[in-house]
Amino acid sequence: MPYLLNTPDDKNEMLKSIGASSIDDLFSNIPESVRLKRPLDIPKALTEIELTRHIDRLANSNLSADSAVCFLGGGSYDHFIPAVVDMVASRSEFYTAYTPYQAEASQGSLQAFYEFQTMISQLTAMDISNSSLYEAGSGLAEAILMAMSVTGRMGKVLVAESVHPEYRLSFTTYLANLEPTVVTVSCPEGKICLNDLASKLDETVSCVIVQHPNFFGNLEEVEEIAKLVHSKGALFIVAYDPISLGILKKPGDYDADIAVAEGQCLGNPMIYGGPYLGLLSCKEAFVRKIPGRLVGQTVDRKGKRCWVLTLQTREQHIRREKATSNICTNQGLFALRAAVFLAAIGPKGLTETAELCFRKAHFLMDLLCKIPGVKPKFNLPFFKEFTIELPCNAQMVINSLIEDGILAGLSQGRWSKDLANVMTIAVTEKRTRSELENYAAAFGAAVTAASSQEKSKALKS
Amino acid sequence: MDKSQSTGLLFEISHKGRRCHLLPDCDVPTKTSAELLDKKYLSNDPTHLPEMAEIDIVRHFVNLSTKNMAIDCNFYPLGSCTMKYNPKRHERLGSLSGLAHVHPLQDDQTCQGMLEILWEMQNYLAEIAGLDGVSLQPAAGAQGELTALLVAAAYFRDKKEKRTKVLIPDSAHGTNPASAAIAGFDTITIKSNARGRVDMEDLISKIDSQTAVFMITNPNTLGLFDEQIVQITELIHKAGGLVYLDGANMNAILGITRPGDFGADMMHYNVHKTFTGPHGAGGPGSGPIAVRKQLIPFLPAPLIIKTTEGFKLDYDRPKSIGRVRSFFGNVGILLRGYFYIRTLGPDGLKQVSQNAVLNANYLLSLVKEAFDVPHGDRCMHEFVASARTLRRDKKISAMDIGKRLLDYGYHAPTVYFPLVVSEAMMMEPTETESKETLDHFAKTLIKIRDEDADFLHDAPHTLDISRPDEVKAAKEPMLRWKK
Ligand SMILES: Cc1ncc(COP(=O)(O)O)c(C=O)c1O
Numbered sequence: 009m010p011y012l013l014n015t016p017d018d019k020n021e022m023l024k025s026i027g028a029s030s031i032d033d034l035f036s037n038i039p040e041s042v043r044l045k046r047p048l049d050i051p052k053a054l055t056e057i058e059l060t061r062h063i064d065r066l067a068n069s070n071l072s073a074d075s076a077v078c079f080l081g082g083g084s085y086d087h088f089i090p091a092v093v094d095m096v097a098s099r100s101e102f103y104t105a106y107t108p109y110q111a112e113a114s115q116g117s118l119q120a121f122y123e124f125q126t127m128i129s130q131l132t133a134m135d136i137s138n139s140s141l142y143e144a145g146s147g148l149a150e151a152i153l154m155a156m157s158v159t160g161r162m163g164k165v166l167v168a169e170s171v172h173p174e175y176r177l178s179f180t181t182y183l184a185n186l187e188p189t190v191v192t193v194s195c196p197e198g199k200i201c202l203n204d205l206a207s208k209l210d211e212t213v214s215c216v217i218v219q220h221p222n223f224f225g226n227l228e229e230v231e232e233i234a235k236l237v238h239s240k241g242a243l244f245i246v247a248y249d250p251i252s253l254g255i256l257k258k259p260g261d262y263d264a265d266i267a268v269a270e271g272q273c274l275g276n277p278m279i280y281g282g283p284y285l286g287l288l289s290c291k292e293a294f295v296r297k298i299p300g301r302l303v304g305q306t307v308d309r310k311g312k313r314c315w316v317l318t319l320q321t322r323e324q325h326i327r328r329e330k331a332t333s334n335i336c337t338n339q340g341l342f343a344l345r346a347a348v349f350l351a352a353i354g355p356k357g358l359t360e361t362a363e364l365c366f367r368k369a370h371f372l373m374d375l376l377c378k379i380p381g382v383k384p385k386f387n388l389p390f391f392k393e394f395t396i397e398l399p400c401n402a403q404m405v406i407n408s409l410i411e412d413g414i415l416a417g418l419s420q421g422r423w424s425k426d427l428a429n430v431m432t433i434a435v436t437e438k439r440t441r442s443e444l445e446n447y448a449a450a451f452g453a454a455v456t457a458a459s460s461q462e463k464s465k466a467l468k469s
Numbered sequence: 470m471d472k473s474q475s476t477g478l479l480f481e482i483s484h485k486g487r488r489c490h491l492l493p494d495c496d497v498p499t500k501t502s503a504e505l506l507d508k509k510y511l512s513n514d515p516t517h518l519p520e521m522a523e524i525d526i527v528r529h530f531v532n533l534s535t536k537n538m539a540i541d542c543n544f545y546p547l548g549s550c551t552m553k554y555n556p557k558r559h560e561r562l563g564s565l566s567g568l569a570h571v572h573p574l575q576d577d578q579t580c581q582g583m584l585e586i587l588w589e590m591q592n593y594l595a596e597i598a599g600l601d602g603v604s605l606q607p608a609a610g611a612q613g614e615l616t617a618l619l620v621a622a623a624y625f626r627d628k629k630e631k632r633t634k635v636l637i638p639d640s641a642h643g644t645n646p647a648s649a650a651i652a653g654f655d656t657i658t659i660k661s662n663a664r665g666r667v668d669m670e671d672l673i674s675k676i677d678s679q680t681a682v683f684m685i686t687n688p689n690t691l692g693l694f695d696e697q698i699v700q701i702t703e704l705i706h707k708a709g710g711l712v713y714l715d716g717a718n719m720n721a722i723l724g725i726t727r728p729g730d731f732g733a734d735m736m737h738y739n740v741h742k743t744f745t746g747p748h749g750a751g752g753p754g755s756g757p758i759a760v761r762k763q764l765i766p767f768l769p770a771p772l773i774i775k776t777t778e779g780f781k782l783d784y785d786r787p788k789s790i791g792r793v794r795s796f797f798g799n800v801g802i803l804l805r806g807y808f809y810i811r812t813l814g815p816d817g818l819k820q821v822s823q824n825a826v827l828n829a830n831y832l833l834s835l836v837k838e839a840f841d842v843p844h845g846d847r848c849m850h851e852f853v854a855s856a857r858t859l860r861r862d863k864k865i866s867a868m869d870i871g872k873r874l875l876d877y878g879y880h881a882p883t884v885y886f887p888l889v890v891s892e893a894m895m896m897e898p899t900e901t902e903s904k905e906t907l908d909h910f911a912k913t914l915i916k917i918r919d920e921d922a923d924f925l926h927d928a929p930h931t932l933d934i935s936r937p938d939e940v941k942a943a944k945e946p947m948l949r950w951k952k
Contacts, residue, residue, distance in 0.1 A: 009816075009817050010812060011553075011821075012820060012900055013902065013904075014903070021904070022827055022834075025831055025834045026830045026831055031823045031827055034830055037847070038694050038696070038722070039731075042699060043726050044724060044725060044726055047819070048819070049596050050593050050596055050810060051814065053812060053817050054814070056812075059808060059812055060561075060562065066582030066585055066586055067567030068582070070567045070571050070579065070581070071571075071580065072566050072570040073572060074567075075567070078572060080574055080575060084572055084574070084796065090490045092490075092526055095527065096526075098560065100539055101534035101535060101541070101542060102530075102539070103555070103560075103747045103750070104540040104555050105537045105538060105539040105749075105750040106550050106750070106880075108751065109883075110872075110875065112932045112933070112935070112936065113538040113875045113881075113932065115536040116533040117751070119476075120533055121750075121751075122478075122950070123478060123480075125949050126479075126480065126950045129949045130518055137949070140752070143796070145792070146793060146794045153651070178794050178795060181790050184619060184622070184623075184790065185622050185652055227510055253516060255511060256510055257510060257511065258514075258516075278570055279568065280580065281795070281797040281798060281800055282797065283801050283802060295948070302946075302948055303948070304942040304946050305942070305950075306942035307937070307938055308934040308935040308936060308938070309927070310935055312935075316939055318939070318943050324611070324643035324647035325644075328647060329646035329656045330650070331643065331647040334611045334644050334647035334650075335611055337748075337752040338609075338753075339751075340749045340750040340752045342749070343751075350518055350519075351489070352523070353489070354487075354520045354521065355517065355520065356488065357488065357491070359516070360492045362502075363495070363501060364495055366501075366502045367495055367497055367499040367501065368495075368499070371498070389506050410579055437492060437493075440496060441496040444497070
């Protein structure tokens, strides 16, 4: 059996030292009536050769972003991951360590997390950041709990309809049995309706959640939103795209109170949805309300600079039911990856990456809108993701482009029945001009085919 | 050898103008963001990130890594954390591009291999739990607890029963009460008895018609299997409540007994413990939950189902609580758990638990003469020793011993948890350690016990740093570098 070391002789000696007659004897506390009297019904053991063959076959049957050209977004993106990220993260000393509770034996990870906290704060122009949450959806839930605690307001939580539907569902689920009600602010034109926001804002609102760029890719009027939200004493929580901050204003620039993001785009593979990492930054004033682990700088007994987990009285292992959050295990290794990524990309690289995403996305949007019947769904500024309306069902086009080795985009019909003809497309810095041109050509053909199919179906019925 | 080269903070070794990751020239003629976007959207301040060359980054992080203890270098008997060996095949297979670069929202038909693995994982985890339905969505154990408690709340709401209380033993992990609070329940603490088990009298006095869930860790955080479990689950069920099993300690009972068989209605796994997803210095984990049949309708969506047209994500779950995170789950860790279960098979998993329990009992037999072990001389996969006598007689604390162990190249046990034992040192050797390692470790522990108290108060002596000033860190929080 792999991974086990005790030989029969070892076992005998160990049992003798214990004073037990057999291994079974060690389990005598488990009542006979609840023992499993048969082997577990799972497949028999595989050697490494067999397992590798099995997994290779299954992995090869997937259409990955390496074997297809990927235009899917919605919170997970096919950005490039520099080799240095994988190299650092594959150091055993990092990935086989536990949470750095013993600071003296964990300075490597602690310093890296301190650098991570600093770089996320620099990136967002916010005062402080924690050392990661699970991902963006539950990260927003944590931000809302924090806002409730900061403001003491248990009434309403306002959320723009243009926030990722899975994020909205996540925090609504978290809040299901707590006092606040989640109220949606409408976005009829693809961004938050300021009048609707103003009409729903009152002194019972703890926070307003806006995503910028939003789920359709559109930019929101964050500065006006911030002023409006603050005029009623509520907190402004923004969900941002870290890559966009290479060109767009930063959450701290427009006075966000809490900034949350999906950190997948910072050097982490898409891997079917996780592990990713939730980024959470906030104003200094809220430091004792922040959820999750924090690394702080201090000195050792000889006065040497060092790092420790700090402000732990906020956390569940000390505060139990009164903790700011229930999070324990976080996404440490992925925070490390993000730290290496940010160091590798640097300020110039981030701006260049953002600019490449921006220009290529706009180039593709223009190409696609030359196809008869295809037009922008909204006339709003966007960053790397945009939403178009088709003359036919979007899912049909997506399905047919699979044949061309293209992961085409997201059908908005998946979340909203009346948007079945609407598609959101993401373009990263990895896409080349010829990929974009091939995509537009294949897209045109697929639209024509789908439209005529729909027409003949309509005629028949 | 000095390994401190390039280990100043990134911001201090940053050098203006250095680059690592370079980008291709823009190959499309489109205008720039400055030309196309209104100025109000654009940042007029560059991002303040470090500027580094690739070799600077590599030296920085590689040298930093050498300041960590890790399983690949050191014995790591950290109780409750199941620090077992992380097989290298998992890392290779988990990074195959056909798995690592699959987008979470791509259509089911384009990722049948992925769905097949995850569907099988749902089934394996149900079988190992002895329960009927599994959600792979939760990102870690704590989120699994929350998810299951939300499921319980939805179940009672559906039955039109108003139940507000969650009962939790005092030896429970802090995430249990913290999760119960977010799920909207009041928490009621149940005492442990002198034998480290649930105090039945206290439990019985606290069960009432408001009892929604009893959360139990079994084996518990003292490393003891509570043999009253059948009686306990019957009592809770008779009162109309549900039993939750905190599965952090599943490493002790794989294939030996199943939570569903001893009366649990729902549980979480810590795949990063029991099924050896590496801990990554704090995460990621994966905390799937298993539940009994009547709770399946309330599980988060989607679940994977097998149909005649292949595997599908099933979102059509009208009674579902919703979801607790975006996308499917912490797939990278679930894959590693799957590789592990496939490598071991039914017999191998059982042997894992047998050897984990054997190793823990053996270590206990070696240290029990030298340290207090308040809860007897038998344990499951871990045990809690106490330094209370040493503390009283020689002023040597559990912390001193833990810190001194670091000098000898051993990670410290979990200290000061569970809260019900004073000067607690919780040791979990796991099955992937040898008898020789345990022998050496025990000898070292005994040697430390006899070392000079003052010398121990100042331990560790040979690491990169001595004990950090934690009070200062909390009083004057410095959570980021600033110019
Ligand atoms: C007994 C117990 N319960 C729950 C948890 C929480 O699990 P996680 O850290 O995966 O959220 C842990 C581990 O930290 C634990 O030891």
